[in-house]
Amino acid sequence: MMTEKGTFIINGTERVVVSQLVRSPGVIFQPGERFRLRNLSKHQLVTGTIHPYRGEWIEFDVEQKPGKDPTAGTRVARKRRLSLFLLIRALGYDEENFPGFLESFVRHFDFLEGQWEKDRELVVTQEEALIEIYKRARPGEPATPDSARNYFTNAFFEPRRYDLSRVGRYKLNRKLGPEIEKLQELFPQLKGRLDEPAIDQPVLSRCEVLASTTYLLNLAMGTHGYRLDDQDHFANRRIRSVGELIQNQVRIGLSRMERVVRERMTTQDVEAITPTTLINIRPVVAAIKEFFGTSQLSQFMDQVNPLSGLTHRRRLSALGPGGLSRERAGFEVRDVHFSHYGRMCPIETPEGPNIGLIGALATFGRVNEFGFIETPYRKVINGKVTDEIMYLSADEEEEYVVAQANTPVDEKGNFRAERVLVRRSPQAASLSDLRLQLERDEFLGATTEISAVPPEEVQLMDVSPRQIVSVAAALIPFLEHDDANRALMGANMQRQAVPLLRAEAPYIGTGIESRAARDAADMILADEDGVVVEVDGSHIVVDYKKSGKRTYKLHKFERSNQDTCINQRPRVDEGQKLKAGDVLAEGPSTDNGELALGKNLLVAFMPWEGYNFEDAIILNERIVRDDVLTSIHIKQHEVDARDTKLGPEEITRDIPNLSEEILADLDERGIIRVGAEVNPGDVLVGKVTPKGETELTPEERLLRAIFGEKAREVRDTSLKVPHGEVGKVIDVKVFSRDDSHELPPGVNQLVRIFVAQKRKISVGDKLAGRHGNKGVISAILPSEDMPFMEDGSPVDVILNPLGVPSRMNVGQVLETHLGWAARWGWTDGNTEVGENPIRGTETKTRPTTRPATLVATPVFDGAKWDEVELAGKHPTIKKIFENLHPEAADGTRLIGSDGKVTLYNGRTGERYDNPITVGYKYILKLAHLVDDKIHARSTGPYSMITQQPLGGKAQFGGQRFGEMEVWALEAYGAAYCLQELLTIKSDDTLGRVKVYEAIVKGENIPEPGIPESFKVLIKEMQALCLNVEVLSQNGEEIKMRELDEDFFRAAEELGIDLSRPERGTDEDDARRQAGR
The missing domain is CATH 2.30.150.10 (DNA-directed RNA polymerase, beta subunit, external 1 domain)
Structure with a gap:
């Protein structure tokens, strides 16, 4: 079922079904290849196609070969080209049914006379024409008049096989309605005898096919009033939204079900048949599940912030089943129309x-x-x-x-x-x-x-x-x-802005922030007029005038699909009167009912010792200290206990070889307590998996009898915190088969742990403005080193001025100017705009989040710099700067009327030579965080086949030393470094262990051996029947041992796990060994 905000919950995750842009059914006439490809050697002049919603296409075209008469042809069901006269006769407009029609048809379209002379006697009757079409459509099958007629009727005039849909009927009536009327005036033989379509007819009429041919021929003749179509025009492209996509899926499921029912009806005893024995609904359920689970249009909802969810629901995609593919889509389809x-x-x-x-x-x-x-x-x-x-x-x-x-x-x-x-x-x-x-x-x-x-x-x-x-x-x-x-x-980067600890509305907005926040549906709004009866951090009770009391539960610190934090805060007081639509509680990235994706920071456009080269950003330490750009991220970790062939896995606190200190935060069930702080490698859930049992010796049996289960052979397969993750456990969910929870087959218990992480801004994080100006933080400077203004206020951010001219996003400069004006307010004639702004202390102008006023400058109709006549009744920014409120506590003006400020070097106290543009700008922290990207490895998992380290952070992999890197070392002549990289640091399995042993014992590094990938190459060549032998320097054959005792001995001594699966964890390895 769809949620209130238009999303779907499938298997516990929120998904969006994206609307699809597809070609509209109907008839379309386009320029032929000669004009479309702008190539005079092509013969096709004009082409027309009748596209149904479901069913076979009919295509028409007019060609002209050099030195020959034009010819009109048709393709039925994408087969070989036929003469147009053949189709007209197959439709029943032959000499027998409409005497004289074809003659007057050719007289009207006189450029077809040459073709008519050839085709006149080839196929004369409707029956012959139908057989000819049938032969092309079904080659190899015997063509009888009945089978030919049935094929033609079923293909285009039978609702089960052919469906124009309401849209197709509307488009055909619009395009061909006038043409059908003209046909009766032009050709008296047709008067009163045309089968004109009904207003809701789902299939073609014969006269519509004829009208399509005459429209095409009129286009070819250049008759006035006939227009070509453009397939990229929105009159010929339509939206298939959720309902229609699901309807098509259900149709597939029902047709599968129908087939099963028909089969059962023929095989089962008529007396014993009941609806239950006949009907199996599984195909319908499977079709719907398949659509929501695997369709390209059913997507994991983008939940980074409210805007990303809103835009995801409003997305239009031309991809997907029945649409285009990335590879085949040309420039025209993608272009703006x-x-x-x-x-x-x-x-x-x-x-x-x-x-x-x-x-x-x-x-x-x-x-x-x-x-x-x-x-x-x-x-x-x-x-x-x-x-x-x-x-x-x-x-x-x-x-x-x-x-x-x-x-x-x-x-x-x-x-x-x-x-x-x-x-x-x-x-x-x-x-x-x-x-x-x-x-x-x-x-x-x-x-x-x-x-x-x-x-x-x-x-x-x-x-x-x-x-x-x-x-x-x-x-x-x-x-x-x-x-x-x-x-x-x-526009795209606003969707990636992470919700911050405290949201702050932009000083400079466009006027639709509050509407966007409401429509994003992450806030709670009052349904009607009423009074707040009860309010606390987790729920609000409202007494409505009409519907009585209603309780709203707030979402507190929940994880979004992208690991950001969803947290709602109440915005009303007890006893407060409400009107319908008032905000009761705010969600993430909203401030006072407005969308608030970032922070307003004091920005200076200037280079600073090369640290902001190439769009890099310099930040004031205050931003880190005061948690200005701090965000909360919540990770979910999951572990399940399954049945294995050797017995069930068990979630327990009783884990072999772990000290009590490590288990201190686990409860008696072996699950970590809520509130515990965790670091990489800490146990979140204790779990043991049975090992293969061997025949026990008498001593072991005695130990087993004395100590009970503890001595059992089990492996530690606990859920641990992955590398590079720290945080606090904020929630634990336990699902058990004993508590009648629905779990997958073979799973007895499932535990989910939610770990929250507070991420301060750090070097390497990506910041952006709203104008496509993005950059990575290169340095975080102490406040005292940042450039400061005359009153001592340091700036928050230093951006490179070279990021503006070549990028041509001058909007950011105007935003900076107007942001300064919004922060301090101005005088407009006799009115004061903005209350007296908060300054911080008596003597210094401190940065604060409270502006004098918020300003809306709508797109294409916003504030102007100095164009008075375009600004209308609003003041220009230049005028505002002339009438700014004094910013410093002593009443002095810090900024000139050109929006520039005198700055001083924070390190030397010297004044900079030129005035610098300074102002308030809205800065977003994007979801590309350095903590998610940084990664290092010494030893770790290796690939099963090649024995090389795996790749990627998720697999705890190494860095690929690729072709070009090898060339670089070859060019330097660093032969031994290169040999190490390609052997003992990669896939020389024996050498790896020996090196590890040598390092542990403090000995010299031994000679490298033969890499595993070389052995794999030889095996592959042997599989191709090429007998490859490896010879030493003196010509003797080197025997390559596949198993080496030293290798296993050393590995066991040092406790190194040298062979792990391609992907996944030890649990998957254990399952693989257990044969599941």
Whole structure:
């Protein structure tokens, strides 16, 4: 079942089913290969296809070979090309049923006369035409008139095999309705005899196939009023959302079930049949489970912060079953199209192989009943803008003249300007236009027509300037000043911002922060008017006027899918009166009901001793000390006790060879207590696995009798804290078969441990702004070493100014300026903007999180630097800087009207030569944390086959010394280093043990031996029947021993485990040995 916020809980994890962008069923006419590939040697001029929702395609085309007449052809069910006249006759429009029709058809489309002369006598009747089609579709089967007729009828005119769906019917009626009417006027033989389709007919009508052919031929002739289609236009692409995707899956399950039922009906006794014996629902259940569990469109929900969840639910994907594949998708499909305006965001899309294939729904977009995306417009009547809203899909919008949302309008809704800038959708190119383009070798793509018209001609107006972008892009202030590539990164990086210990709303927002936080559904809102009766840290009780008392349980320190912390905090007091929609409790990354992904920090744009070279970031130690950028991460560790062939595994405190000190934090069950601090290698859950028992000696039997189970042969397979992880145990969950919990087969007990970690910001962590300006922390300086202002306040962050010009994301500079103004407030005429801001102490201006005022600067309609006429009634940033409140406690101004400050070197106290841009900027801490990436190994697991160390942090692997690294050592002539790396540090199994032994005993390192991978290579060559022998320097054959006693002896003495599985842990190894 779907949750309130549109997600699904599958096997205990939250998942999102992403909406899919697919080709709409219907009929589509496109330029042929000659124009599509811009290649004169190609013959195809124009092509048309009828795509059903389910069923076979019918394709048409017109070709012209050099020096020959044009020919019209068709392909039925993707088979070989047939003459168009063959299809027309197969549909029943032959001489027998419609005398004289074909003659007048050819007279009208006279360029087909040459083809008609050839085809006139080849296949004459409908029956012959059907047999000809059947022969192509089913080669090798005997073609009888009945089988041919049945095939043709079943393929296109039978609802079980062919389904246009409501969308396909709507598209066909829209495209071919006028053409069917014209057919009756053009050809008197057809008058009153056409089988016109019903309004909800799921299959094709014969006259629609005929109308498709005439439409195509009119295009080829260049008849006025006939338009080519564009398959990337949003009139021809639609959304398949969750319901439809599940419906298709259920259809598959039901058809499988139907097959089983039919089989059982034929085999079982009619007398004894009952519905229960006949029907097996397993195929339907399996189909639904398969969809939610393994479909490309059912995805693990992105839960890093509320915004990432919201954008994940609004995502549109062209990939998946029935969609495109990354490899086959060309440039056109991925490109921004004018029909995306207000429907799909042109900015938010991933970088890399999926660019353009995965998009995001625009802010005001909605999906209509046919699956097409609609966007809202305000109606304009006689030059007056009304408040009436109409939603239009991409093909409906083409008929209108549309004005921009920020066109100046007076109080009564009249346009202020004499001429208004508008856009009209472009008319699709005709075949003659394309021919002209090809001859002149120029390309005129379909671009929107922009012109200025009198107000009376305007029909619609955009609702809002942020209509064209998605939620994530609409959260970027000054988006209009950023390059699109950087805006894309900014939109994507906001989704990776980790929730911080204390959330802080941005000084400079765009006005949709509170709406985004509400729609992300991580806060608790009041359902209706009422009063708060009871409130504490874990629950809130509200007495509603209509529905009475209701208790809300808060999520406290829960783990998200990405290991971030979900924690809700109450925002109301006992006795407080509420209105519907008021915030009761805030979630992660929200502050006072607004989305708050990062922190406002005092930033200076200046180089500092090369430490901020290449986008590196320098941070003030205060940020670490005061936990400004500290976040909580919660890891889940899981262990299960199974039945093995040698007996059941046991979760216990009784673990062999472990001291009482190590077991101090385990309870009597062998599970760690909540609140314990753990470090790498600490035992979280004690577990023992039985070893293979041998025949006991009398002494062992005596010991067993005296000490009981303790002396039993068991191995320690406890759950330990992985390398590099520390934290505090915050929750333990135990599931047991005895307590009637549902567990997988063979599992008797399952224990989950949740470990929380407080991560302060450190060198190597990745920070970013909202404008695609990302960097890694290179140095954390003491506050006294940071550059400071005249009043002694040090800056928090130093960014490299070279990160701005070439990246063209100037929005960050404007944000910095306006951030300073928001922090201190200003005077606007007679009004004071912002209360008197908190300064910290009497003498020094200390950084604080309380700004004088919060500022919203909406995208495409935000604050201006100095363009007074565009700013309207709002002041420009330059004007604000002239009227800033004094920032220092003694009433002096620290900043000039150009937004620059005199800074002093924190180490020498000297003044820097030039003024420096300083201001408050919103900084996000991204989920790429150095603690998750840093990794080191001395010894560890090795691969079973090659005996080389495994790779990757998850496997506790080593670093690959690859081809190029070998070349580097060869170039240096470091032969012995290279030999060590390729033998004893890698896969010379005997040498490894001997070296370890030598190091332990303090002896010299012995000579390396033969690497295991060399033995594997020889074995492979022997498997290819090549007898390879290894010879020594004097020509004697070297025998390679596969087992070496010294090797095992030394390994046992030193207690080294030298052979571990490719992946996984000791438990998997144990299971493998136990034969499970």
